[in-house]
Amino acid sequence: MFEKFKEKMIKKGVSKLAINIFDFNFNKMISGRSNVIRSQEITPLSQTDKILKESLNNLIDLQEIAKKVVLIKLNGGLGTSMGLNGPKSQLKIKDGLNFIDITVNQIQKFNETYHVDVPLIFMNSFNTHEDTEKNLDKLSFKNTSLPRSFIENKSPKIRKLDTDVKTTYEPAEYPSNPDLEWSPPGHADVYPALLNSGLLDEIYHQGYEFIFISNIDNLGAVMSPEILQQVFHNPSSFLMEVAYRTENDKKGGHLALKDGKLILRESAQVSKEDTEDFQDFHKYKFFNTNSIWINVRDLIKLLQKGQGILDLPIILNEKNINPQDPSSEKIIQLETAMGSAISLFDDSKTVLVPSSRFIPVKNTSNLLYLLSDLVKMDDNFILHPVKNIPIDLKNFNYKMINDFYQRFEFIPSLINCDSLVIENDISFSNPTELKGEVKL
Secondary structure, eight states: OOOHHHHHHHTTTHHHHHHHHHHHHHHHHHHHHHOOOGGGOEOOSSSSSOOOOOOOOOHHHHHHGGGGGEEEEEEEEOOOGGSSSSSSGSSEEEETHHHHHHHHHHHHHHHHHHHOOOOOOEEEEETHHHHHHHHHHTOOOOSSOSSSSSEOOEEOOEEEEEEEOOEEEOOOTTTTTTGGGGOOOGGHHHHHHHTTTTHHHHHHHHHHHEEEETTOOOOTTOOOHHHHHHHHOOSSEEEEEEEEEOOGGTOOEEEEETTEEEEEEGGGGGGGGGHHHHOOOOSEEEEEEEEEEEEEHHHHHHHHHTTTTTOEEEEEEESSTTTTTTTEEEEEEEEEOOOGGGGGGGOOOOOOOOOOOOOSSSSSHHHHHHHHHTEEEEOOEEEEEOOOOOOOEEGGTTSSSSHHHHHHSSBBBBBEEEEEEESSOOOBBBBOOOOOEEOO
């Protein structure tokens, strides 16, 4: 069954390692090997290993350890759920600047402030690479000693065929746009993509000891002097930034202990009977912000042990083959999550960070929050949430980005707003201030 996929991947020029990884995960899928983690098998994580220190102890110390860290931003997403045709990172957020503009300015300001030279590297997908490179050229951005970007692998989308006799899987086809037959393999591809590109060895041989990895759409995940100090003075192979779960986070993954080891349990790993328990954010207190600090040497050892393959839980992401066309065929994207690697290291740790380090944009409700006066940007391009309120753009006409901007000619002032729910099709064609608990 896998041969058709292998043939397609070879023809596309996909690397041998990426083919082997897809083969490994594909066989896990068809074997029926369960990813389900039952509540009775785990213990809720009651406290994190560390709480983020609020002050910097020693500037000279920081300058020394900052020489040993690399910042990687995951920049593979198109934001198709928001109706975007290009990279999500091209969305303008503050002062006419997009995610990439702000991220580059953040690290440059950090380097200037502390007299260091932390490299910033983007992991692009085949969908985002060209636009990102043009953006970086426009900013005249480059690192002194390392490439500024590398490209993650690609996986064929999967067509599932059910009959009365058996279930078969074939490569999905979309002749009118063959590029839509491929998808990124999930954030966990950062590990083999670093290895496969030769960048991981280059980082190691240049004396870097840790890599800080976070999402491009989370502008709160800035290089932190305080976390840097904790990473180097209390080292572990894998450090995950976690935050307290709230009502808004209850459907996302949480941290727990299984057989004495830290694990990340995602919603795709939960049985129906455990759903209510999984969403109990008082019981499972901490969620993964998808910002991690990983030891370079230990990552190399782990990848060498598995010949580049990491045994991580698979995620079967069901989508339309054409994300812009809800009537197009349903397919499966076979993915793995970066944070799941926390269970592969014996000395993994967590650090509790404030919610200000987690302000992602996954939908237009998140986007409205960032665009509004609820979030300020300082002279160092750091975003500061002034107030956190629930925003729910329920009406379908706000879901897609073009429709969103048509209705928000002016972004309303929300600083005196306690909550916002919009159920009807309403446009903001003049400056508006909303106050209190607002339901439109």
